[in-house]
Amino acid sequence: MAPYLKGGSAIDFASGLGGNSIYLAELGYDMTAVDISEVAIDYVQEQAAKRGLNISATVTDLTKERTFLKGHKHDLAVMTYYLDRSLFPLVKQVIKDNGYLFFETFYKHKTAVNGHVSSQYKLDTNELLKEFGNWKVLFFEENEQEGRQTIFCQKKNEL
Numbered sequence: 001m002a003p004y005l006k007g008g009s010a011i012d013f014a015s016g017l018g019g020n021s022i023y024l025a026e027l028g029y030d031m032t033a034v035d036i037s038e039v040a041i042d043y044v045q046e047q048a049a050k051r052g053l054n055i056s057a058t059v060t061d062l063t064k065e066r067t068f069l070k071g072h073k074h075d076l077a078v079m080t081y082y083l084d085r086s087l088f089p090l091v092k093q094v095i096k097d098n099g100y101l102f103f104e105t106f107y108k109h110k111t112a113v114n115g116h117v118s119s120q121y122k123l124d125t126n127e128l129l130k131e132f133g134n135w136k137v138l139f140f141e142e143n144e145q146e147g148r149q150t151i152f153c154q155k156k157n158e159l
Helices: 019-026 038-051 085-094 128-133
Strands: 008-014 029-035 055-060 074-080 094-105 136-143 146-153
Touching: 008 019, 008 085, 019 029, 019 038, 019 055, 019 074, 029 038, 029 074, 038 055, 074 085, 085 094, 128 136, 128 146
Parallel strands: 008 029, 008 074, 029 055, 074 094
Antiparallel strands: 094 146, 136 146
């Protein structure tokens, strides 16, 4: 995926301790990191300051607060190991035409080792392909052993 990561603006939904945000900021992205955990966001802010990275980190409950995203468009959106299907339309809106989405989280598979995760937080088989099927899919994987589904796709121009 590295050849597609050319900088610009990016958002990391449910960023946690900011591993993705830090990595992308080091590649030159102007990052927005959002997470419900004040401890996590404090850590992201500390790391950004320590490393001189351009990361705007905000404590936000994505289940309740979404208005802060209105009118903002990003070249890249990242969401890992967080699933709230009601965010799908918003994720699609905040990505610029020809922008990218990287999404990875648990999915339902009988042999997966993710039994500790509630089924409501797991994707169905091919769910991300169905949800983003009208985008250009650059990478898709369902890892049955880990119970992980991953997609990297590009939003097509809206005419």
